[in-house]
Amino acid sequence: MSDKHVDEVSGVATTGHEWDGIRELDNPMPRWWLWTLYATIVWSIGYVIAYPAIPLISSATPGLLGYSSRAEVVAELAEAQIAQGTLLEKIAATPLDEIASDPELLQFAIAGGSSAFKVNCAQCHGSGAAGSAGYPNLNDDDWLWGGTVDDIYLTIAHGVRYGADDDTRYSEMPAFGDMLETSQINEVAAYVVSLSDTPREPAMVEPGKVIYTENCAACHGDNGEGITDFGAPRLSDGIWLKGSTEAEIAAQIRNPKHGAMPAWVGRLGARAIKQLAVYVHTLGGGQ
Template identity: 40%
Template structure:
């Protein structure tokens, strides 16, 4: 008995597989040759890549490849090249006086670009993008700086920090006059109202009690006129810039519980050039804020 003739689709002329579902027959269409070519080329590419480049992880390392190329060495090479390209102007940044650098437009153009990145990476989280501060963090672009606002002083503050772990750190702490029982509530309220009146320019002639409390307890750090002291890192209490808020309850809380802010020291975290660039950038911010 002879085998049945193969079934051929009358429309396409192709042989069928013999499978049929509800009158629909499956064509025996072969896989296009281009697919096999692509798969073959892809497999060859993977084999060559595995041989030449880092590819397979191991227990303690990975296959290095004949070319010995990896992203780490590539990045290190680019960083080394960037340092070499920056060497000329970073040498100036590290050695020349900050005031001299600040008067050089070419240097400051570099500082404004690179300093903005440094500030964004290291300072913005606390002091804000333009240095105008956040609650509990001072405005360093507009307000008087507690330790002084010349470039060398700014650089030193960045270098050693405030109440930080650096052996040369600056120390600044306000006593907790209420919590530690040095002043009663009525005294704190009186000096709070006195300070708010001073800041607003209102008359304080009838606030003798508040003035006396201030003179005996606050003037030694903040000055007789409450304008602050760079010797103690004591802020100006008369201007409009309050670190913890200038409304009545906030000022009362500061006097009652005390304050001891913290700024990390950046020496050891940033290079010498980066520390000086940050100081120049903060100085530039202070000159270019509305």
């Protein structure tokens, strides 16, 4: 005689477990579920036999099919390199100013340059190339060393004030705190601000212009338009690298800060530098 408890409502025996007066019905699993479970067990056994599955000390069982996901990735990378090979050779052989006339080559150069930028340049210039304090914005049309694709190539390849490269871009603004009185520096700062805005004391503009002409125009231009041959920034617009207030401009005149950028040609190679130059040139501010 069975001593199993039978539920009075459903007539189904319970498992014998009870929690706070609640019992569990001992219903059998649905057949479809059981057959699905059996099928997955059979499939898993077949998988272990056919594919790498069981870890060993320094490897794993290879499986009868000899499949390797790593080998598959290596093969896919090899195919990609072969596919890129022709375009990379074409990039190397095509002058920079002619790449833009070939739509396929231009698209390839921009894609490669974008990838190289994110890995090597975004740390200083930002992921969107908008720059930050002391690091130039590459989206605008203000270029210290010129904004043509050839100019950009030379700047990236040889860097700025990078002592290990003999062809690096190099210029330094002297510290005028050793040459001008504080009042004269403030007057020059007022004049520089007047080129794009209104200074705090307009009366200082005219004497500041005289001092500017005698000391600054040779590099920054008669009207503050800048001279890219010297890496001297334009002073007549609203784009500033070291600060735009009169106090910040006066501080830069008194004791200028000079940034530096490494030369990338030795690390990335000429083809990658070409792609980077094309990418930066197409951001919107290239000349």
